[in-house]
Amino acid sequence: MWEFFLCLLPSLMLILVKILLRLNWICHLADSTVQQLGRCMWIMACRVLKLPHIPVSKSIGECQAEVRLICKPTGLASHLKKHCHALTQPPLARWPQADPHLQIITHLMWPTEEGAELQGGVRFKRDNLLLEDGGIVALDWAVSLMEQQVQAKRDHHPGGKALGLHSSNPAIVIIIPNALGRVTPHLIRLCHQALQQGFYPVVFHRRGQGGCPLTTPHYQEFGNPSDLVQAVAYLRNHHPSSTLLAISEGSGSGLLLSYLGECGSSSYLTAAACISPVFHGQLWFEYELPWLYHWIVLIYRKLQINRYATALGSVMDVAKILHSSSLQDIEELMFCATKQSDHRMSDSIDHVVKDRSRSSTKPDWASYWERNEPLRDADEVAVPVLCLCSRDDPLLPPLSTVPKALFHNSPYFLLAITEQGSHCGFLHEDGHGGTTSWSHFVVLEYFRVVADFFRVEEKKGFKDDVAHRGSQGLRHSASAVLSRRRRSTLLRKERPILGSRRRQISTPSDRFTFEEEQVDFTWNRSYTR
Structure with a gap:
């Protein structure tokens, strides 16, 4: 009798477990126990590896659902508040997806296969660009594996400009990787998302990085944009009908911000975005990274x-x-x-x-x-720049080092701060059990909203010009504008003073109180070439 019972005991236990798992509260308790156990083990592993422990909310409801936007109150900022809906929906994810270190591992350090069908559904076709001094940089054009017809859009036809949305002249998004030049999974997913929304992404590789040959015996300095200047000029000459945009990843922002500052109103870009940017290059190099990340980066650089x-x-x-x-x-x-x-x-x-x-x-x-230094010529920047930063970023200095005065005083700089997002992660639960990158949706929607704003401002300026000049002046103005259509820059500025003489806002705010300042700045279109 007992022997028969002992033989059936394993089967009875399995039946009992199956019955219990049918109860919702039992399933929830089991999932919660397993997750809590895994969380404790991960915290212990972080302590052993001496990685900083950053508390992560167990549930989405515990997260602070807000994005703090720091900017000067202008018409563009007001337009972004009304129409850029992604900025009102911060990245919200539960553990383990929201853990900063796990996001870095999966989005930055996870290996990718170069030259093959990549996990993001994207492959690259390379153009090598010969520079004035004999150096070579590479431009990798992203092509969707699922939509090969996207490649046909490289042959642009004359016509009006359109921003994305699978138009005949799609906007070109120049993507600048981090200072190491590595193509990360985060960058590949950004290319895939841009292709899906009708943009045309191209990855800029510096000398000797990303498989680009080093034909001159020196690398590019951290903030020397001379190579990028030539690459952007090449894109403008070969694709005159397309709007040029730019996105930088991590430390790659040092190059993008340097370019915008040195070129000023001569830049061909319409707008730019920096994901987890480095504002102070010297401080970043002198900042003590967690030893694990430091040695991984050090070995890769060597x-x-x-x-x-x-x-x-x-x-x-x-x-x-x-x-x-x-x-x-x-x-x-x-x-x-x-x-x-x-x-x-x-x-x-x-x-x-x-x-x-x-x-x-x-x-x-x-x-x-x-x-x-990336911001050495910040007062010369003449295109809007959106910067996305996270409070739980373990690879950047604390947010207290961010030059917030620049964002309060310059009409061209906008800073969005989130509670979680790690470094170039910004994972957001999509409601279907999966996660997406919030930063990708933000920057691409930001580009469309900025283009719409410029289009409205351009029409206003054109109507004002008609009223002022009359019919004869209108013909002269129209011919002048058409002769300058090769330039994609839709806004320029009078140089604001952002140094020691900058005008301080008495009550800076990040909550879009624009009425008191909108009269101080207007978005005018001018050209320097």
């Missing part, structure tokens, strides 16, 4: 340099660089050492005047950042 060790050996001490123990030491040995400076001085004849002045600067750490 592998890049070691690939061209023979060629770089003539201009820098490669052996010393490969034995460095910090990113700051590598950057300083590559660009601030005497040997590297002498080589740049000898090659300065073949560079433009701006590059020649860069090469003649004294090679020390402080002067290096005087010419490479």
